Amino acid sequence: xxxxxNEKIKFLQGRINELERKLxxxxxxxxxxxxxxxxxxxxxxxxxxxILILDANTxxxxxxxxxxxxxxGYSREEFLGKKLWDISFIKDIASSKAIFLELQTKGxxxxxxxxxxxxxxxxxxxxxxxxxxxxxHEKVIxxxxxxxxxxxxxxxxxGKYKGHLEELVKxxxxxxxxxxxxxxxxxxxxxxxxxxxxxxxxxxQEGITLSDEAGHFYIYNSAMEKLTGYSREEANVCSDFIxxxxxxPEEQQRALQGITELFESGTSRETEMRMLTKxxxxxxxxxxxxxxxxxxxxxxxxxxxxxxxxxQAEExxxxxxxxxxxxxxxxxxxxxxGVVEYVNPAFEKVTGYTxxxxxxxxxxxxxxxxHDQSFYEILWKTVLSGNFFHDIxxxxxxxxxLYYALKTITPIKDEAGNITHxxxxxxxxxxxxxxEKRERLAQLGELVADMAHEVNNPLMIIxxxxxxxxxxxIQNENVKENLKIIFDECRRAKDIIQRLLKFSxxxxxxxxxxxxxxxxxxxxxxxxxxxxLSSIEIIRxxxxxxxxxxxxxxxxxxxxxxxxxxxxxxxPKGGVITISTSLAGNxxxxxxxxxxxxxxxxxxxxxxxxxxxxxxxxxxLGLSVCYGIIRAxxxxxxxxxxxxxxxxxxxxxxxxxxx
Amino acid sequence: MYKILxxxxxxxxxxVIQGFLIKMGFEVAEATGGEEAIELLxxxxxxxxxxxxxxxxxxxxxxxxxxxNKLNRKQPTIILTGSIDTSKYxxxxxxxxxxxxxxxxxxxxxxxxxxxxKNKLQIA
Numbered sequence: 028x029x030x031x032x033n034e035k036i037k038f039l040q041g042r043i044n045e046l047e048r049k050l051x052x053x054x055x056x057x058x059x060x061x062x063x064x065x066x067x068x069x070x071x072x073x074x075x076x077x078i079l080i081l082d083a084n085t086x087x088x089x090x091x092x093x094x095x096x097x098x099x100g101y102s103r104e105e106f107l108g109k110k111l112w113d114i115s116f117i118k119d120i121a122s123s124k125a126i127f128l129e130l131q132t133k134g135x136x137x138x139x140x141x142x143x144x145x146x147x148x149x150x151x152x153x154x155x156x157x158x159x160x161x162x163x164h165e166k167v168i169x170x171x172x173x174x175x176x177x178x179x180x181x182x183x184x185x186g187k188y189k190g191h192l193e194e195l196v197k198x199x200x201x202x203x204x205x206x207x208x209x210x211x212x213x214x215x216x217x218x219x220x221x222x223x224x225x226x227x228x229x230x231x232q233e234g235i236t237l238s239d240e241a242g243h244f245y246i247y248n249s250a251m252e253k254l255t256g257y258s259r260e261e262a263n264v265c266s267d268f269i270x271x272x273x274x275x276p277e278e279q280q281r282a283l284q285g286i287t288e289l290f291e292s293g294t295s296r297e298t299e300m301r302m303l304t305k306x307x308x309x310x311x312x313x314x315x316x317x318x319x320x321x322x323x324x325x326x327x328x329x330x331x332x333x334x335x336x337x338x339q340a341e342e343x344x345x346x347x348x349x350x351x352x353x354x355x356x357x358x359x360x361x362x363x364x365g366v367v368e369y370v371n372p373a374f375e376k377v378t379g380y381t382x383x384x385x386x387x388x389x390x391x392x393x394x395x396x397x398h399d400q401s402f403y404e405i406l407w408k409t410v411l412s413g414n415f416f417h418d419i420x421x422x423x424x425x426x427x428x429l430y431y432a433l434k435t436i437t438p439i440k441d442e443a444g445n446i447t448h449x450x451x452x453x454x455x456x457x458x459x460x461x462x463e464k465r466e467r468l469a470q471l472g473e474l475v476a477d478m479a480h481e482v483n484n485p486l487m488i489i490x491x492x493x494x495x496x497x498x499x500x501i502q503n504e505n506v507k508e509n510l511k512i513i514f515d516e517c518r519r520a521k522d523i524i525q526r527l528l529k530f531s532x533x534x535x536x537x538x539x540x541x542x543x544x545x546x547x548x549x550x551x552x553x554x555x556x557x558x559x560l561s562s563i564e565i566i567r568x569x570x571x572x573x574x575x576x577x578x579x580x581x582x583x584x585x586x587x588x589x590x591x592x593x594x595x596x597x598x599p600k601g602g603v604i605t606i607s608t609s610l611a612g613n614x615x616x617x618x619x620x621x622x623x624x625x626x627x628x629x630x631x632x633x634x635x636x637x638x639x640x641x642x643x644x645x646x647x648l649g650l651s652v653c654y655g656i657i658r659a660x661x662x663x664x665x666x667x668x669x670x671x672x673x674x675x676x677x678x679x680x681x682x683x684x685x686x
Numbered sequence: 687m688y689k690i691l692x693x694x695x696x697x698x699x700x701x702v703i704q705g706f707l708i709k710m711g712f713e714v715a716e717a718t719g720g721e722e723a724i725e726l727l728x729x730x731x732x733x734x735x736x737x738x739x740x741x742x743x744x745x746x747x748x749x750x751x752x753x754x755n756k757l758n759r760k761q762p763t764i765i766l767t768g769s770i771d772t773s774k775y776x777x778x779x780x781x782x783x784x785x786x787x788x789x790x791x792x793x794x795x796x797x798x799x800x801x802x803x804k805n806k807l808q809i810a
Contacts (some may be wrong), residue, residue, distance in 0.1 A: 115704070439701075445808070476769070479768070480741055480768040480769040481768075483768035483769070483791070483792040483793060484696050484699060484768045484792060486792065486793035487699050487768065487792035487793040487794065488696070488698045488699055488702060488704070489793070490793040490794075490795075491699070491702030491703065491706065491794075491796060492702055493706050494796045494797075495702060495706055495796070496793070498706075498709060507737060509758065517793045518793070518795070520793075521791070521793050525791070537786075
C-alpha cells in the first residue's frame, strides 16, 4: 500500500511540480508579454513615423500615435472610431476606399509620395506603408505614415542643386578646357622661347657657360666648345677644368682669385685671360662673369670672347703707332685737302713747331721760298693722281733755319680707292748735305793740292825767266812792262793757289795761346780807320776774362779780316758792325753782326764754295778759306742772314781737349 | 866766292835759279834730281849752301837732306818747294833742324831768294 501510495504521492508531487513549473512559466510569459507590451507601446508612442491601426474588417481606426496627431493636426478623439475615409486627410474618399480595398485584398500597400492635407489645410507629402496582421484573432491594418515633405524639399533642392552642380561642372569643365587650351598655348610659347634661346645660345659667337660652384656645367654652348676644343661632357668629366684651361700657374691663380672676388663682391667682373685650348693654342680671352641665382642655387654665368686676333691687331697697331711716334723720321698726316691731322715727335724736334701749333694748319708753314710755284704744283698733281712723290725739299724751321728734307708723300686710299689722307715721311738730311758739301770741298782740296805743285813749277819758270829778263838792259818800255805784268800775274796765280789750299787742306800752323779779344782787336785796329771813312761804326761787345785758347793767330786774323771786309762790302752806304765774344758751353763764340743788305737763301747755300762770289772783284775764296781755317781748328763757322736787315757770322772755337 | 848747289828735277827751274845766282855773283853747282845731288854731296866738292826741291822722283828732297846728314855736311840749306802744303813734310824737316823760315814757295821772287841766301851765308 504504501508503495502504491507512495507511488501516488510521488505522481501527485510530480504533477504539482509540473503545474507549479507551468504556472511559473505562464507567469514569466505574462511578465514577458507585459514587458513587451510596454516596450511596443513606447515604441508606438515615440516612433518617428505616424502610425494608424485600423480594424481590417471594418476599417475603423483603433489606434493612432501622437506623432500622427501632431503631423495632421486632428485630435485622438477625432481619429478613434472613425473610418479611414471619414477623415479627409487623404485627398478624397474614393482614393481612401481604394487604398483600403487594396489593403484588404493584398494585405500590403506602399505609396512613396502620397499627398495629404492637414486639418489646417497644409499639404504635406508622406510615405505611406501599410500591412495587415492578426492580433488576438483579429485582423488589423497598421499604417505607417512618414512626413517626407522635408525630404522631398531636400530632394527637390538636391535635384535643383544637382542641376546647379551640373551647370557648375559644365562651367568648370569649359573653364578647364579653356585653361588647357591656354596652357597648351603657353607651353607652345614656352617651347618656342626655349627654341629661340637655344638658337641664340648656339648662334652667338661667344662661349656661354652656366656652372655651379662644383664646376658642373649646365650650359656650355657650341661656341664654348669651339673656343676651348673641349666638349661639355669633357668639361664636366674633368675634375679640374681650370687647371686644364690655365696651366700657367700665374693665370690659374688669377682665375681662382677671380672666382673668389666674384663671390665676395657679388657683382660681375671682366678679366683678360690666356687660355690653352685642347689643340695647344694659346688664346687671349676676355671673360665676363657674374653670379646668378638659378633654381635657387648660386651659379656662375660666364661669357668668353676670343680676343686673340683683336689683341694681335692691337699689338700691331701699337707697334705701328710707336714706330711712327718713335722714328727719327718726320711724319705728317694730312687730310685730302692737306690740312694737318697728325705730326710725330720727330716733326716737333726737327721743325720746332709743336703738334698743337701744327694740327689744323697746312704744311705750307714750312715753306722756305726756295722752290717755285711749279715745284709745288707738280707735287700736288703727283699725289692727287694717287702716286707717291719723292724729292728733296728745302723747308724752313720755326726759328727760320732751313733744312733739307728727303721727303716721300704717299696718298692713303680707302677701300673704294678714294684718297682720304696723305702721309708725308721725311728725313732731315741737312747734316748729310753738309757732310756731302764738306766731302766735296775736301775732294776739291785734294785736287787743288795736286794741281798746285804741277802749276807752281811752270809758274816758277815763267816768273823766274821774267825776272831775269827784267835784269837785262831793255830799251823797249812796253817789253819791260809786259815782263813786269808776267811776273805780277804769276805772283797772283800763286796767291790764288795758296788760298785755295788753305781752304781745301787747312792746316793750323803754329799754335799760340791767345786772348781772343786781343787778337780781334789787333785786326780791328788795322781796319777801323778805313771803315770809319766808309761811315761804318764798329761796336765792341767783348766778354772779359774769357779762357785762353790755342789757335794759329795769323790764320785766325785772316778769318777776322775776311769777315770784317764782307760786312763792309755789304754796307756800301755805311752801317754798324757789332763784334761780340762770349762763352757758349764748351765753345768760345765770336759774332760779327752787320746791318748790311743780307743774303738770299740761294747765296747762303753757296758761300763756302770756292770761286763763288757776288762781288765784282772777288775771288770767291775769302769765305772758303775762312771755312777751312775754322774747320782746321775743329770749330764751326755759321751764317744767319735776313735780306735788307743784315748778316751775323758766328765762329765757334772749342775749348779744352777738342782743340 | 860762295858755291851754291841747286837741286830740282825740272831743268828749267835749275837754269833760271842758276842764271840768277851767277848774275848775282855766286858760283853754282847744279843737280837735276836727288841722285845727282847725292852724288855731288858725296864728292869732295865744296858747297856753301844748298837750294833743294822737295817733291822729286826717285829721291826726294827729304832723301837728299837725310843723306847730307849722314855725310855730316853742315852747309845751310834753303827748301824751295812747288807744293804749298808743307805740313806733311814739316815734322821731318823739323827733325833735321829746319823751320818754316827755311822754306820758300814756288813761284818765288828771285830777290826774296837772294835775301834768304845772303842771310844764311851771313853776307851783309
